[in-house]
Amino acid sequence: MSAPITRTGGEPDIAAVAALLADRSRARLLSALLDGRALPAGRLAAEAGVTPQTTSSHLGRLLEAGLVTVERSGRHRFYSLASAEVATALEALGRLAPEPPITSLRQGTRAQRLRDARTCYDHLAGRLGVRITAHLVDIAVLRRTDGGDGVHRSHSDALSSPAHGSPYELGARAAEGLARWGVNLAALREHGRSRPVLRFCTDWTEQRYHLAGGLGAALLRSVRDQGWVEDGPRPRELVITRRGEEALADLLGASPA
Known part of the structure; x- marks a missing residue:
């Protein structure tokens, strides 16, 4: 078993984390948790396409490294990413990684x-997330x-990095503008x-x-609670629901995606 990844104040040991992620099964397990859910090992194995026989060992190493956490509920143990920082690092690696070729209509539809x-992790991304962020800039929320x-x-x-610090601050109309989004x-x-x-x-x-x-x-949370978006098949x-299409078109002024 690998030694725990520790922080001693010296230069970060990037290789230790990279070695864990170099295994495709462990990488898939982490990717399956990128939507912020906590999943039991069996469900996590099924969603990640990893055999149940090896999932326990992989999760043990990820727990030891501090990349995931576990919470017991009844007979089950639920695993989730340890922090938003882990999710950010995985997203950054996703921008660096080569995209596999799309070989079927089903793959192409999912990619779209x-x-x-x-x-x-726990926020909006893709065209919708970028579009809403741009809108918040336009109306002086940001x-x-x-x-x-x-x-x-x-x-x-860099294209492969999260934003350094925050390139924005809350604007003069932040409270008013966010209230329209239910925040x-x-x-x-x-x-x-x-x-x-x-x-x-x-x-x-x-x-x-x-x-x-x-x-x-x-x-x-707000757009989910208002029924504007719902989880997809994967x-x-x-x-975006029918209600969401109407609400987002009203707020954004055009097609939401």
Whole structure:
């Protein structure tokens, strides 16, 4: 069994994490958790396409490294990603990784659904996530602070990296604008002190910023609670409902995706 990955204040041991992710089965297990769910080992194995016989061993190594956590509920143990930072790192690696060729209509349809709307851990991603972020910039909910334009990535942010710090701050119309999306900014600030309100990812399919952090999570919860999006047939996929099409078209001014 591998030694735990520790933080000693020296140079990060990237190779230790990379060695864990170099195994395709472990990488698939982590990817299956990228939508923020907690899953029992059997369900996780099925969704990741990993044999149940090896899943326990892989999860043990990921637990030891601090990449996943486990919570017992009744007879089952539920596994989830250890933090948003783990999800961000996996998304960044996804931008670096080569895309496998699409060899069937089914694969092509799934790839399109993922590009249109998906979850990135606990927030919106894909065209929909980028589109909403751009809209929040347009209505002065978000104000760019690094001299950049709209949701285009800063020159200081590589395509394979999350945004450094936050290229935005909350604008003058933040509370008013977010209320239209069902998000109470004052409550978010009050109850979300342990997590930054604003964080951003460079979307791996769109190569532009989408909103993450506490506000991104609150926005996804809101659109789900209002029935504007629902889970698609595969993990991480989101489908815009008929109600959502009408609401998002009203808010965004055009087709939502």
